[in-house]
Amino acid sequence: MNKRQALIAAALATVCAAQVAPAAAADDKEKCYGVAKAGQNDCASSAHSCAGQSKTDSAPGEWKYVPKGTCEKAGGKTTPPAK
Known part of the structure; x- marks a missing residue:
């Protein structure tokens, strides 16, 4: 593998890892409606x-x-408000 291929492989691995991490973090969290401060939703x-x-x-x-x-x-509430 030349340097260019190694660089591309490393970049792809980084992108894949970055996409998995937020999903794992979201498993222990829930959406909470009605508690966000202005500009912090x-x-x-x-x-x-x-x-x-x-x-x-x-x-x-x-x-x-x-x-x-x-x-x-x-x-807050874990369900969105009725429309």
Whole structure:
């Protein structure tokens, strides 16, 4: 294997590892609706298309990943609000 092939193989291994790690981390977390502070939501909602774009604290449609079993203790819900 020449240097170029080794570099390509290393790059592909890095990309594959990077995609597996977040999935493993998400296994011990759950979406918690209604607890995100303004600008600290983890993903899109019906009001916008990206993380970090929430406009108000504790909006019912905004969510954050939290450790499993802690959402309701924090005052949130594990299910999205009815539309």
